[in-house]
Amino acid sequence: MRTRRFSALAAALLTVVLAAGCSGSGSGSPENATGTAPAQSGPVKLTYWTWVPNMDKIVQKWNAANPDIQVTVSKQAGGDDAAAKFLTAAKAGNPPDLIQAEYQHLPSFVAAEAVADIAAQANQVRSEFSEGLWNLVTLGTDGVYGIPQDSGPMMLFYRADLFDKYGIEVPKTWDEYAEAARTVRKKDPKVYLGTFSSKDPGSFAGLAQQAGAQWWSISGDAWKVTVNDAATLKVAGYWGDLVREGVIDDMPYFTPEWNKALNDGTLLTWPSAVWAPGVLEANAPKAKGKWAVAPLPQWTAGENVSGFWGGSSTAVAAASPHKEQAVRFATWLNTDPEALELLVKEGAIYPAATKGQSVLTEAPGYFAQQKDFWQLANQVAATARGFTFGPNVNVTYDAFKNAFDKAVEAKSSFADAVNAMQEATVADMKKSGFQLAQ
């Protein structure tokens, strides 16, 4: 789920205030470390930081059925700022019991010892999830650090009405996509087929995954960092060439002008994830019924692969005094059929649990004309490949924004920007003392 950037910004500013508050209170965690629930009377109270819409309604169901474990939802702005806020709270010793953790943030939570290893309990529900998604919460180790909640397989969203108007076929390969981009510019110089966002490393990571990139991997007791592997350089070079040629726009996603372009038909496609309908509905209400979805264009004709943009798990804070109860709630939330149905209907997420996908029958309202929306999504999800995220994704993503901002502005090499990401990532890991493999 993406939220609007400005609410994220407000959260960022709040984080500063919060951090200032935390440094004052010192390490005042009341009852932690051991993880065993102290003998007490009355129900166990759990707090849960999440930004899934209507989560309070879903939690009500649990609270009604479990009077001895009462969960309170604290709504977050989401994104990188929610992760920063959680890490700060964990360091200050007063984190929530449960947290929505995006897959790319989970390794940094684990490295900071902010989330608990819940393998003993969580392994019982392992079979509910696909191998690829489960790897995202184990990080390829013996531990389990969260229960997968949703995933974001990537697809190509496009303006079906305007594709007809300009006489463009839905591109099956990235070569066709580039050709279509040129055609659109020729037919109407005010219109772009797509835009490259230098503000959304998650989108770029997903596209790189599709091409087969592996930014981090674990070999023995050391990390291998290959952000600038051949697949990533290929993706970067492709978009860089199109931006320099001027056939692809360079405005960032989730900005007011991007909303405007989505609405007024000057932007025809958005390679995005399965959660895109919610964003389009909120940001481009005027174009309802005009967008359609297809699998991502492929690098090689006839291939059928995708990547992930976003997706998150439910993790338990290492400092929570009620870990056992927290895991019980997290497994219910993400594997119970009733909860999954609520997550889909009320929370508008694409569930990670395999059986949750059968709940998805009726296409989202914004895509009412595309009856096979979920069948298509399920097909794509089965072909999406992710990669292991490293312990300092934040640094890599920050480097992405800075380097690609510059590259887009100066129309300079995107490959250099990818190399800058690699250097920043390696330098940061070296500084902290991580073992690095060559």
Place this chain on the structure above:
Amino acid sequence: MTGTKRSGARVARAGAAPYLFLAPAVVLFVLFMALPIGYTIYLSLRRTQVSGLGLGRGSRREVFAGLDNYAAAIGDAELWLGWLRVLGYGALVLTVMLGLALIFALMLDTAHVRLARFSRIAIFLPYAVPGVAATLLWGFLYLPSLSPFQGLLELFDGEANLLGAGTVVYSMANVAVWGGVGFNMLVLYTTLRAVPREYYEAARIDGATELQIALRVKIPLLTPAIILTTVFSLIATVQVFTEPTALRPLTNTIGSTWSPLMKVYRDAFVAGDLYSAAATAIVIAGIALVLSFGFLRIVKNRAFGEG
């Protein structure tokens, strides 16, 4: 003997009372100033040491780092590039903002100006708008596809972009000026109102024009207030954070380390390295201190007639 004794007792009594009165202030100062600063200094001397993959329990320790964080902060080119950007931005903001504030204050103070009350409030009002709100407001006005000025700008330059690499600093300065002129004008204006009217009468009898009164009488009298507003603005400029942070999502031209304070935020909450962020924060505080006291020292003679 008795006299000495009694006076001694009085000293003791008087000795307790001031501390009692002082206590709330001291407690607040210690709790909310001294302790956080102390903790920041403590953090700045430490760092995390990861071993191996950094994933298992106990693979991450906090260790003493000595002055390493300071060495890294001072040796980081990005920080000094940030200072350079803030220097250019600050020179712009300070001169334009204080210049306008002075001109407005002088204009409002002349006897004949119409709608003085309205103008005063109109100029002051932007100060009441929170910085983030003001920046987003202006941000929407700057965005090429939304800006109402865009058509006008394109008459002069087809590629005009108020958020472009060359223009973004002016756009940012404009937000700060818009928000800050009112406050500074009010400080200067109140000082002017406190000047006895007889001075101006005397000047007029001597045949001075309004302009001459402004330049020869009012501005010299205003000097301490101008210095005060300059120091405040200087400190605020060194700490610039809100404007670039709020504009950043709208443009490709502002990096996450555009200003020194943004770098501190980036290090602490994006990279998760509180320790080097703390060291950089101390370095920034030191530079702010040197700048403001340095400025005060330079202008001391003029302002307060000392030395």
